[in-house]
Amino acid sequence: MSVVKSKIRTIPDYPKKGILFRDITSLLLDPEGLALTIGTFVDRYTGKGITKVAGIEARGFIVGAPVAFQLGAGFIPIRKKGKLPAETVTEEYDLEYGKDVIEIHKDSITPGDRILLMDDLIATGGTMLAAARLLKRLGAEVAEAGVIIDLPDLGGAAKLKRDLGIEVYSICEFEGH
Template sequence: MSIIKSKIRTIPDYPKPGIMFRDITSLLIDPEGLTLTIGTFVNRYQNSGITKVAGIEARGFIFGAALAFQLGVGFVPIRKKGKLPGLTVSQEYELEYGTDKIEIHKDAISKGDKILIMDDLVATGGTLGAAIQLVQKLDGEVFEAGVIVDLPDLGGSKKIEDDFKVKVYSICSFEGH
């Protein structure tokens, strides 16, 4: 959607030279942009049978929780290691230089739950892939992954669809890095 895309600012050379950072905070502070974004997701998922929305820390929380509220379903936070107080399961994933882990509460998802995973952006697909694995460890069914921005040149959406057989829905995409 071109209106939403136009409200996402690009910050050159952040966090390092050659990177074009797609900053959604400009979308968040814009009432029209935020409303259109949440509305786009609501229209897509309102009759899908989703039982919970899982949001990846931190920006996935913003859109995931708002969407869960609008759909009348539960919200599941997927957090960085050590941030959840209860019993958790974790999944390691690759970063550009090393690895990291994300976690979910063991009781957050029940067998047969139909889960939508939300994040702001898909780049290489590492975090999104780890989130899918977490949901599957708890016997949940991943319905789809929803993001605002896809960076197709980095291959994350294709990796998720090829390796995990999960469709990635994005509202807009930006070419390049």
């Protein structure tokens, strides 16, 4: 969607030289862009039986919570290790230089839950794969993953489909990394 894409700024050489960082804060500051983004997801998932939306820390919270509210669904925060107070389930995943861990509350999933997994962007897919594995391990059906931005050259959406059978819906794509 060209209106949404036009409101996302690109910051070169962040967080390191050679990276083109796709910054959604400029989109979030724009009332039209924010409304269009949330509305696009709500239109897509209305009537699809979504019982909960799971958002990946932290930008996944920004889009996931209002989508959950509009769908009449619950919201599950997926956080970095050590940020949730009750009993959690964790999943380790690879980063470019090392490993990281995400977690959710063990009681976040009810049998039969149909989950929409959300984040702002999918690149290599490591965090999204880990989040989907967590949800599936607790018995959830992950209906689809929704992101504002896909970076298809980095292969994350294709990896999520290939490895876990989960389709990724994106509002816009950017070439490169």
